Amino acid sequence: MAVHFNQVAIVGVGLIGGSLGMGLKRCGLAGSVVGIGRRVENLQTAVRMGAIDRYVAAATEGVRGADLVVLATPVDTYERHLKEWGASLKPGAIVSDVGSVKGPLVAQAEGLVGERARFVGAHPIAGREKSGVAAGSPELFRGARCILTPTPQTDPQALQKIREMWEAIGATVCTMDPELHDRVLGAVSHLPHVAAFTLINALTDIRERSVPELDLLAYAGGGLRDTTRIAASSPEMWRDICLWNRTNLVAMIEAYEDRLRHLKGLIASGDGVGIEKELERAKQVREKLN
Amino acid sequence: MAVHFNQVAIVGVGLIGGSLGMGLKRCGLAGSVVGIGRRVENLQTAVRMGAIDRYVAAATEGVRGADLVVLATPVDTYERHLKEWGASLKPGAIVSDVGSVKGPLVAQAEGLVGERARFVGAHPIAGREKSGVAAGSPELFRGARCILTPTPQTDPQALQKIREMWEAIGATVCTMDPELHDRVLGAVSHLPHVAAFTLINALTDIRERSVPELDLLAYAGGGLRDTTRIAASSPEMWRDICLWNRTNLVAMIEAYEDRLRHLKGLIASGDGVGIEKELERAKQVREKLN
Secondary structure, three states, X not given: OOOOEEEEEEEXXXXXXXXXXXXXXXXXXXXXXXXXOOOHHHXXXXXXXXXXXXXXXXXXXXXXXXXXXXXXXXXXXXHHHHHHHHHHOOOOOXXXXXXXXXXXXXXXXXXXXXXXXXXXXXXXXXXXXXXOHHHOOOOOOOOOEEEEOOXXXXXXHHHHHHHHHHHHOXXXXXXOOHHHHHHHHHHHHHHHHHHHHHHHHHHHHHHHHHOOOOOHHHHOOHHHHHHHHHHHOOHHHHHHHXXXXXXXXXXXXXXXXXXXHXXXXXXXXXXXXXXXXXXXXXXXXXXXXX | OOOOEEEEEEEOOOHHHHHHHHHHHHOOOEEEEEEEOOOHHHHHHHHHOOOOOEEEOOHHHHHOOOOEEEEOOOHHHHHHHHHHHHHHOOOOOEEEEOOOOOHHHHHHHHHHHOOOOEEEOEEEEOOOOOOOHHHOOOOOOOOOEEEEOOOOOOOHHHHXXXXXXXXXXXXXXXXXXXXXXXXXXXXXXXXXXXXXXXXXXXXXXXXXXXXXXXXXXXXXXXXXXXXXXXXXOOHHHHHHHHHHOHHHHHHHHHHHHHHHHHHHHHXXXXXXXXXXXXXXXXHHHHOOOO
């Protein structure tokens, strides 16, 4: 029989939390979905869009009776949330999340839910540069990868239910150690975001210094648009990701700096053969990424 | 009356040269279009796609009698080309180009066409990561910007004809000093390409060092895909752009390095307020770029 939760609480009904709610309801995986959030207007939109059935401001009330509680807020808030309503959880409830960083957060969450409930770390790789439930869609996770990060403490039944839930709304699920998750995502997601944010900020600096009279970005083509699309992502969320994956990310930025310095040296010295080799190396790898 | 050329020669029938040919023929701007290139298979595709009417291998023969000759080869080849067939040009012919770098190339081309013909530098901002005429389209330039780079030597009538030609095939034309062009494009195009090539190469390094057992790119989301799309661009073409815009590009890479070092420092020291400010600055600028 397909996985089913009588009552689901989603803490943070934004793009990801809201889209999960829509997916759960659309696929009949939840009897009812309650949203917990700060902004009433956003929660009303979530009801209108079919992401949640109702909402409450008091999280302790919202999680009471829920079989599944999903944390879909910036990762830095997990501790505060779990301390606030952990004791109100129904015994045996599953607590999961959708956060982009795992590592120490998983052990932290496991500690905070204690014996009362069962934590399963999850990360659907399906972000967008838009925030808020209004940008959400029940199809957001279709074809996306979802990484679950079990530990020796993870309850196998809870893990299986979370796996089936994500598969039912269209994701391809894999499992990974929380530490490995952060190295992998640091490389394929966090570093590209840092590069995109930096590129836009560098262009602002260059404009101010070099062509202050021009609306520089008016001359942008599709290349710049694509390269920097993710620089419009939520600063609050990405601040937390940078902080929580700090050690991996700093090392990866340094690997990036090394490569950039190398290419800059080739350009500065006019080494055409070296430049072409460097670009060809990138092209061959990039072409494998469809 | 609309601009019209009895005979046009396109030197290098790739993505841009081929799409220009398709646009000229579709809009009835050319009596006949002859393609000049190295690869017969590509030239046959160009005929089949309606980019050119016929092709020749000998450029001297191809440019003879042409009212307009468009250089659509990597910029490093301009000198060789103009020396090869400059003396075969019809007196008064217009020579133009589609290159992504201008600066010293414009003076070079003006010198090489001499009194015999009239050079007008042009750069339609409409690249793609795909190369070859097969990826071309007569609609490629619709809505795109095309920068013309006249100098005091430029013939006003030739400039006007080239402007009307690009407008007729859908581009929005502006003019700019060749040196300013290279600063602007260095910022909005060349630097983003360097960042994208570097990101892919850094990920290869990170994978080899940190997770050699994993197919790292299998975990990529839309963010990495977009950020690195242009890293599949032609290494040969981008080698030449890097070399010809070397001085601007190195200075811009340094501006980028400064910003990256700043953000890395904020992350390393765990300065959440500073990180968020940096990301917010990027987001606000990026959101203006539609």
